[in-house]
Structures are given as C-alpha cells and as structure tokens.
Amino acid sequence: MNFDTAIAADIIAAADFLKSGEIVAIPTETVYGLAGNGLDKNVVLKIFNAKNRPHFDPLILHINSIDALNLYTKHIPEIAVKLAQKFWPGPLTLLLPKKDIVPDLVTSGLDTVAVRVPNHPLALQLLALLDFPLAAPSANPFGYISPTTAQHVYAQLQGKIPYILDGGPCGVGVESTIVGFENDKVIVYRLGGISIEDIEAVTGPVQARISSSNPTAPGMLKSHYAPKKPLITGNVNALLNMFSDRKTGVITFCKPATGATEQIQLSPTADLNEAAKNLFAAMRYLDNSNVDIILADIFPETGLGRAINDRLKRAAAEE
Numbered sequence: 001m002n003f004d005t006a007i008a009a010d011i012i013a014a015a016d017f018l019k020s021g022e023i024v025a026i027p028t029e030t031v032y033g034l035a036g037n038g039l040d041k042n043v044v045l046k047i048f049n050a051k052n053r054p055h056f057d058p059l060i061l062h063i064n065s066i067d068a069l070n071l072y073t074k075h076i077p078e079i080a081v082k083l084a085q086k087f088w089p090g091p092l093t094l095l096l097p098k099k100d101i102v103p104d105l106v107t108s109g110l111d112t113v114a115v116r117v118p119n120h121p122l123a124l125q126l127l128a129l130l131d132f133p134l135a136a137p138s139a140n141p142f143g144y145i146s147p148t149t150a151q152h153v154y155a156q157l158q159g160k161i162p163y164i165l166d167g168g169p170c171g172v173g174v175e176s177t178i179v180g181f182e183n184d185k186v187i188v189y190r191l192g193g194i195s196i197e198d199i200e201a202v203t204g205p206v207q208a209r210i211s212s213s214n215p216t217a218p219g220m221l222k223s224h225y226a227p228k229k230p231l232i233t234g235n236v237n238a239l240l241n242m243f244s245d246r247k248t249g250v251i252t253f254c255k256p257a258t259g260a261t262e263q264i265q266l267s268p269t270a271d272l273n274e275a276a277k278n279l280f281a282a283m284r285y286l287d288n289s290n291v292d293i294i295l296a297d298i299f300p301e302t303g304l305g306r307a308i309n310d311r312l313k314r315a316a317a318e319e
C-alpha cells in the first residue's frame with residue numbers, strides 16, 4: 001500500500017485511522033511506536049510487514065491505565081501490581097500470562113504478553129478514544145535505530161503508513177525496561193528507561209537476564225539498534241588515535257574529544273537521563289553524515305548508563 005503519509009498532532013485523525021484498521025506511528029516517552037489494534041491479527045500483521053519484522057519477535061500492548069490490565073492478562077502477581085502502581089504511566093513493560101483475547105501473533109505464540117502504560121499525553125489521550133489496546137513496536141525498520149522524533153519515523157516509513165502523530169521529541173529516549181516474573185521473583189529482560197536501581201527500590205534485588213541472543217526476545221538480539229556505518233565502543237581518545245586516517249563521528253558522554261570529524265556530547269552536564277534522551281538522534285545524525293565510522297564512549301554502569309551501554313553494544317555487534 002502506498003500512502004501519502006501525514007505528520008500532525010491530531011488525535012482524532014489518528015484514532016479514525018486506527019479504528020478503520022490502519023496502523024499509525026505514535027509518540028511515547030521512550031521512542032515512537034508503530035501502533036495498531038492489538039486485538040485484530042490482520043492489523044498486527046500490517047505492523048510486522050511495515051517493519052519487516054520477523055513473526056517470532058513479540059509486540060508490546062499499550063494501555064492507558066492499570067485498570068485495563070485485567071482485560072488482557074491473568075494471574076497478576078502482587079509485585080507486578082506494585083511496580084505498575086509505582087512506574088505507570090512510564091517506561092516499564094511487564095510480561096504477564098495472556099488472556100485468549102490477545103492474538104497469538106502479538107506474543108509470537110508465547111503464553112505471556114508484554115504490556116505497558118506509556119507516559120505521553122498524546123498517546124494517553126489517543127488510547128482513551130479507542131476500545132482496544134495498541135500493539136506497538138518501535139517505529140523503525142527491524143534492526144535499525146529506534147526513532148525519537150516524528151521526522152525520524154517519516155524518513156523511514158513514509159509511504160508505508162497513513163499518519164504519524166507528532167508529539168515532539170521523546171523525553172526518555174531509550175525503550176522501556178522489560179520485567180517478568182517467576183514465582184514472584186523479578187527478572188529484568190531488557191534494560192531501559194526505568195533503572196535497575198529504581199526497580200530494586202520497590203522489589204528488592206532482581207535477576208538480570210539480559211541475553212545477547214535470545215530467540216524468544218529478539219529485541220535482545222546481539223545486533224540491533226544498529227546504524228549502517230560501523231560503530232565501535234571504547235575509550236574514545238584511544239579509538240581516535242587508532243582511526244586517525246578515517247573520517248570519524250564521535251559520541252561522548254560529557255567531555256569533548258580532539259581530532260574527530262564530527263562529535264556529539266550527549267550531556268555536557270554529565271546527566272545520564274539527558275544522555276539517554278539524545279542517544280538515538282546522535283547515532284542517526286552520524287549515520288547520515290559523511291563520517292566513515294562511529295566511535296562511542298563507554299558510559300558509567302549506573303542509572304540509565306546501563307541501558308545506553310546496552311544499546312551501544314548491540315549497535316556495535318556484527319551479527
């Protein structure tokens with residue numbers, strides 16, 4: 001299907017497309033999502049097709065309040081309710097046993113479904129106009145960097161979708177943290193916008209199961225979030241020496257580097273939340289610039305620094 005893709009902030013227009021079974025890009029606080037009726041498997045199929053996403057990679061259902069959780073999930077552990085009460089709306093996704101109403105295509109045949117309440121006013125207002133949840137993966141072609149502005153979405157999905165709901169740049173900038181439960185034990189499957197420290201303050205110690213290649217959760221595939229240009233992480237000054245004969249694009253946390261062709265400091269004031277917010281736009285900018293290679297700092301392994309390092313490592317992975 002070839003659409004004349006519109007970008008605007010009209011939730012009624014977006015809702016009309018969604019009600020008629022089309023898919024629409026929506027803003028969330030983490031990244032833009034490619035959204036459709038999560039209860040209609042034909043619509044969900046459109047999402048997979050627009051993204052070239054393999055069917056074994058399950059989607060997240062977006063709802064607008066904790067009250068809707070019961071409609072789509074069952075056997076909700078008390079600790080999950082506690083986490084939802086603390087962090088929703090917000091960048092936390094919970095994996096819970098699914099009810100039959102959720103199509104198997106959404107969960108790639110798994111018996112758990114991923115659910116979250118996004119913290120973006122337009123997404124929440126839009127959901128309030130709908131009587132179904134929105135299945136939405138990040139609105140990028142499979143494997144590429146997630147979009148954090150409406151323009152990022154347009155650059156890659158124009159023609160494939162009718163509407164991009166423009167909610168401005170995403171405030172968090174990395175995807176949600178994904179958490180599951182095993183006999184009330186809390187397991188973190190993807191590092192994201194809520195830090196491990198903040199989760200542990202609610203639950204006590206969690207187990208991190210951040211695998212580099214887990215076939216049931218390809219968002220955790222080693223090579224993901226990847227620019228087209230090679231990206232190398234490490235000590236940026238040492239890397240700049242190694243690649244002094246190349247046009248280099250550098251991503252640092254807060255300090256300037258010398259000798260780079262292009263460079264972006266993600267947070268001159270050394271704020272990891274600000275760095276996370278700017279990360280994907282920086283990767284995209286350098287990928288579209290005239291540099292041959294992207295060099296990135298390793299960030300402090302604390303707070304959102306962990307999610308930043310995770311995304312950079314996956315962007316750097318070859319396969």
Ligand code: TXA
Pocket residue numbers: 028030031032033034057058059060091093095107110112113114118136137138139174175176178189216217218219220
């Ligand atoms: O912040 C976010 O989570 C964004 C915004 C749009 O909400 N969405 C997002 O979706 O990052 P996506 O599809 O790019 O990543 C979802 C991840 C995938 O890695 C998928 O494998 C995992 O969630 N996932 C979904 N359902 C799962 C399940 N039942 N079990 C394990 N992993 C699951």
Ligand code: MG
Pocket residue numbers: 137138146219
């Ligand atoms: Mg994604």
